[in-house]
Amino acid sequence: xxxxxxAASPAxxxxxxxxxxxxFRCVLRLGDTSLVxxxxxxxxxxxxxxxxxxxxxxNLALDLIGQARLLLAYAGELEGHGRDEDALAFLRDATEFxxxxxxxxxxxxFGHTLVRQWLLDSWQLEIYxxxxxxxxxxxxxxxxxxxxxxxxxxxxxxxxxxxxxxxTEESHLRVQGALDHxxxxxxxLFAPDDIDERMQAAGVAPSLAELGPQWSRRIDADLAAxxxxxxxxxxxxxxxxxxxxxxxxxxxxxxxxxLQRAYPGARW
Amino acid sequence: xxxxxxxxEVFIRSRSGLEHKxxxxxxxxxxxxxxEHARDVYTRRQEGVSIWVVRSADxxxxxxxxxxxxxxxxxxxxxxxxxxxxxxxEVKNL
Amino acid sequence: xxxQALDIHGKDPVPSADGExxxxxxxxxxxxxxxxxxxxxxxxxxxxxxxxxRQISQHAHSEIVGMLPEGNWITRAPTxxxxxxxxxxxxxxxxHGLYLYSAAETLGVARSxxxxxxxxxTAKYSSIFNYPTLTWADIGAIGWLVDxxxxxxxxxxxxxxxxxxxxxxxxxxxEESFHQRQGFEIMLTLAGGSPAxxxxxxxxxxxxxWPSLMMFGPSDADSKHTAQSMRWKIxxxxxxxxxxxxxxxxxxxxxxxxxxxxxxxLRWDEATQHYRIGAIDWSEFNAVLKGNGPCxxxxxxxxxxxxxxxxxVRAAAAAHAQKExxxxxxxx
Numbered sequence: 302x303x304x305x306x307x308a309a310s311p312a313x314x315x316x317x318x319x320x321x322x323x324x325f326r327c328v329l330r331l332g333d334t335s336l337v338x339x340x341x342x343x344x345x346x347x348x349x350x351x352x353x354x355x356x357x358x359x360n361l362a363l364d365l366i367g368q369a370r371l372l373l374a375y376a377g378e379l380e381g382h383g384r385d386e387d388a389l390a391f392l393r394d395a396t397e398f399x400x401x402x403x404x405x406x407x408x409x410x411f412g413h414t415l416v417r418q419w420l421l422d423s424w425q426l427e428i429y430x431x432x433x434x435x436x437x438x439x440x441x442x443x444x445x446x447x448x449x450x451x452x453x454x455x456x457x458x459x460x461x462x463x464x465x466x467x468x469t470e471e472s473h474l475r476v477q478g479a480l481d482h483x484x485x486x487x488x489x490l491f492a493p494d495d496i497d498e499r500m501q502a503a504g505v506a507p508s509l510a511e512l513g514p515q516w517s518r519r520i521d522a523d524l525a526a527x528x529x530x531x532x533x534x535x536x537x538x539x540x541x542x543x544x545x546x547x548x549x550x551x552x553x554x555x556x557x558x559x560l561q562r563a564y565p566g567a568r569w
Numbered sequence: 570x571x572x573x574x575x576x577x578e579v580f581i582r583s584r585s586g587l588e589h590k591x592x593x594x595x596x597x598x599x600x601x602x603x604x605e606h607a608r609d610v611y612t613r614r615q616e617g618v619s620i621w622v623v624r625s626a627d628x629x630x631x632x633x634x635x636x637x638x639x640x641x642x643x644x645x646x647x648x649x650x651x652x653x654x655x656x657x658x659e660v661k662n663l
Numbered sequence: 664x665x666x667q668a669l670d671i672h673g674k675d676p677v678p679s680a681d682g683e684x685x686x687x688x689x690x691x692x693x694x695x696x697x698x699x700x701x702x703x704x705x706x707x708x709x710x711x712x713x714x715x716x717r718q719i720s721q722h723a724h725s726e727i728v729g730m731l732p733e734g735n736w737i738t739r740a741p742t743x744x745x746x747x748x749x750x751x752x753x754x755x756x757x758x759h760g761l762y763l764y765s766a767a768e769t770l771g772v773a774r775s776x777x778x779x780x781x782x783x784x785t786a787k788y789s790s791i792f793n794y795p796t797l798t799w800a801d802i803g804a805i806g807w808l809v810d811x812x813x814x815x816x817x818x819x820x821x822x823x824x825x826x827x828x829x830x831x832x833x834x835x836x837x838e839e840s841f842h843q844r845q846g847f848e849i850m851l852t853l854a855g856g857s858p859a860x861x862x863x864x865x866x867x868x869x870x871x872x873w874p875s876l877m878m879f880g881p882s883d884a885d886s887k888h889t890a891q892s893m894r895w896k897i898x899x900x901x902x903x904x905x906x907x908x909x910x911x912x913x914x915x916x917x918x919x920x921x922x923x924x925x926x927x928x929l930r931w932d933e934a935t936q937h938y939r940i941g942a943i944d945w946s947e948f949n950a951v952l953k954g955n956g957p958c959x960x961x962x963x964x965x966x967x968x969x970x971x972x973x974x975x976v977r978a979a980a981a982a983h984a985q986k987e988x989x990x991x992x993x994x995x
Contacts (some may be wrong), residue, residue, distance in 0.1 A: 349972025
């Protein structure tokens, strides 16, 4: 057992061979990130700054949870142990969740939520665009659908980043503060680990090392339009992808999973 | 007052439609946001392929008080309708 | 329904010496009688305008506040499918509020003014949303009973005399159809589930039945304003008629679920072909309307918190818009 990753290390096999375990994990990570982010957004419903924004945030949540359903269902099939989307969503503990650490960060104020959203929307733009060329046809199809949604999400979040960054002095300070706080979670977005590398070698997933600079250029352009400063690099290595999370995820899952845990085996 | 967003009127052309129809209004801070809000509020059930938004303040409407003089005179000009003209059936393509 | 505390005193038309106003009022009533639609810029009695503003805005406020009891269970929905369905439903409710505020604004009042009245506690909204959602079964009960009651009221309003309101209602009714079905489906699943789930469903029905009946408002004998609203075709059926229709439709559904309606006096009247119900406790209804229901404070507090904490966001967007040339839309 690898203490850091929390997962069994697949034995090294032929170069480029696709391990079923790695394939399962690759899809699971995408599903978990969408699920956790969707759950966070759904907390806003009924509490947004304006009625139209309530509908917009609900729309984001619906798209992301929809992505999660497709990805988790597929991951369960790849795993081959009979776990469906709900078994994966409601019956795994925090150490088994493989979402990016950034996704589980609390909503904070609207600015905080928007910065988190914009960072992940721009990440998803690169990832889903890259996945369209996947040798895994099913994953490519999911990515193609998700990409259309992500383009709209990115339009929404980048638009708000500019409005808030270049709005009032108060809004500028709030989003700069949010950016300074959340920036430390961004290295994980494009830092490849052994699973990423295996999937890239198999043609299933794009190269994170190549996508990273593209993402970075887009970020810089948006920050300039929003009159915001890119924070300094903060090298702490987060391992959400490997099941090592912040304290926030446990609380979020406690709330999300409660009914299935309180009534084991019930049909809903 | 500095928090208020202006009112926009929304027109949607549906997939099967030929013209944009007025569907209602919403508030937005700017034009880009107005399009997004219109999309989120009025096209969730695949109703739309095209959205127009106009600031309500810019929409000019005819005055119902003038409806009589604006619209009644057209009523008796039946010669504008094709059915007014008697063409023998044997003549094609008219 | 959404106008249980409607009060139009003090807004009757001022009699005019020159008779012009009386003539206009006569012509106005004639249009209504002929089932013509009244549109925003048409002449209308001031009382008609004010009644509509209050009725439409109370309906809008109800939709917005109504997002809260159901929103309470979004993060805890027991499956991903139930979660997305609930999010979509609550999103629709927000949308309905938007359509209705939009209709109210055509009558010359700003949405910000209506919201201010709601948050100040001076505007009314439907009593039903002041009750708590204590279990997942409450989500089923709300969809089945509360949306069921709302549909009874909303369908006739599609033919209301004021054009923008009628068109908003047509849109709302189209979207409403899945709301009730998803609620009933939840109840069906629970009623056919484990003993604990069946008990959960019965408990929810016990708590939501009477408040749902109260949604229709007091008996028309006790409601002063029904007659005028009926004449103006703002109200198409009486409270009692709608309530009776709701009972007749819903009791067989409860029987199908195998659940017991919490009314020991409920019985089928063969002679009239209607269900007879026990006495409604109107003192509870009045207490809730006055602000002393289980959740009145929490609902308003939540709306105030959302509004207040969002002030800087709205201000920022408005400020940013001033910086851009008018009409500019940044490319996606």
